[in-house]
Amino acid sequence: MVFQYTDAMVAIASTNFKNLVSFYTKLLGENPASLIPNIYAEFHLASLRLSIFQPKKTHESEFETSHKSKISLCLEVSNLEDAIAHLTALGYFPPGNISIADHGREIYAYDPDGNRLILHQAKEE
Numbered sequence: 845m846v847f848q849y850t851d852a853m854v855a856i857a858s859t860n861f862k863n864l865v866s867f868y869t870k871l872l873g874e875n876p877a878s879l880i881p882n883i884y885a886e887f888h889l890a891s892l893r894l895s896i897f898q899p900k901k902t903h904e905s906e907f908e909t910s911h912k913s914k915i916s917l918c919l920e921v922s923n924l925e926d927a928i929a930h931l932t933a934l935g936y937f938p939p940g941n942i943s944i945a946d947h948g949r950e951i952y953a954y955d956p957d958g959n960r961l962i963l964h965q966a967k968e969e
Contacts, residue, residue, distance in 0.1 A: 917959065940952055
């Protein structure tokens with residue numbers, strides 16, 4: 845039996861909710877499409893919903909460490925240098941160098957909670 849789904853989203857748990865929502869508001873240049881103060885924010889990106897939520901006190905310990913997470917939020921950008929400059933202006937300079945991959949150029953960065961962002965610029969064809 846196959847289940848049916850109607851949509852998909854990425855959700856980030858944060859005990860630092862206000863700061864993380866502020867970061868993504870500035871990074872994406874838009875306010876959340878849906879906001880329940882101190883509880884839930886949802887951004888509508890191209891083909892994706894990004895949610896940030898404050899875990900209930902009974903579940904906070906589950907989300908306290910995100911070091912070395914295997915999941916990344918990948919954002920396709922039209923100009924990698926402009927994206928790096930924007931992150932730097934927000935106070936989050938990517939710690940590494942631009943990598944060249946078969947599919948284009950990319951760099952890793954991190955949000956205020958340490959979640960990995962991959963900024964990717966596709967290879968010109």
